[in-house]
Amino acid sequence: xxxxxxxxxxxxxxxxxxxxxxxxxxxxxxxxxxxxxxxxxxxxxxxxxxxxxxxxxxxxxxxxxxxxxxxxxxxxxxxxxxxxxxxxxxxxxxxxxxxxxxxxxxxxxxxxxxxxxxxxxxxxxxxxxxxxxxxxxxxxxxxx
Numbered sequence: 264x265x266x267x268x269x270x271x272x273x274x275x276x277x278x279x280x281x282x283x284x285x286x287x288x289x290x291x292x293x294x295x296x297x298x299x300x301x302x303x304x305x306x307x308x309x310x311x312x313x314x315x316x317x318x319x320x321x322x323x324x325x326x327x328x329x330x331x332x333x334x335x336x337x338x339x340x341x342x343x344x345x346x347x348x349x350x351x352x353x354x355x356x357x358x359x360x361x362x363x364x365x366x367x368x369x370x371x372x373x374x375x376x377x378x379x380x381x382x383x384x385x386x387x388x389x390x391x392x393x394x395x396x397x398x399x400x401x402x403x404x405x406x407x
Contacts, residue, residue: 277302299323311335326352333358345372
C-alpha cells in the first residue's frame, strides 16, 4: 500500500516524512514559499479561502485539502470554488462523516474525503481493530 503522512507543517517535516517512507504528505495549510515541485514528497496543502486557493495555484498545486470543511462552508464553499477555479480538485476534511460524505463525493471538484470517523480515538485506545475494520469497510463503500 501507499503510506502518507499528515500534519506536515514545514519543509523539514516534508523531508522527514519522505525519509520515514511516506509517499505523500498532507498539510493543514500552505507551507510558506513551498512550491508543488519543492521537496521529495508530493503534498496536499490545506486551504480555507479563495485567497489561499489562489496562492496555492500560483505555487503549482491543483489538488487541495479543504480544511476545516465544515467550518469554512462545506459543500457550499466547494460549489462556489468550482466556477472561478475549475483546475482545483479537493479532499475535504474536518466535519466530514459517513453520513455527509456522499454529499461531498457527489461534487465534480471533489476526488476524495477524509474523516476521523474511520478510526475513532476510543477504538484506537481500546485496540478495537474489528470496529475500525468495519468502519473502514463502510467508508470504502462510499465510492461505489
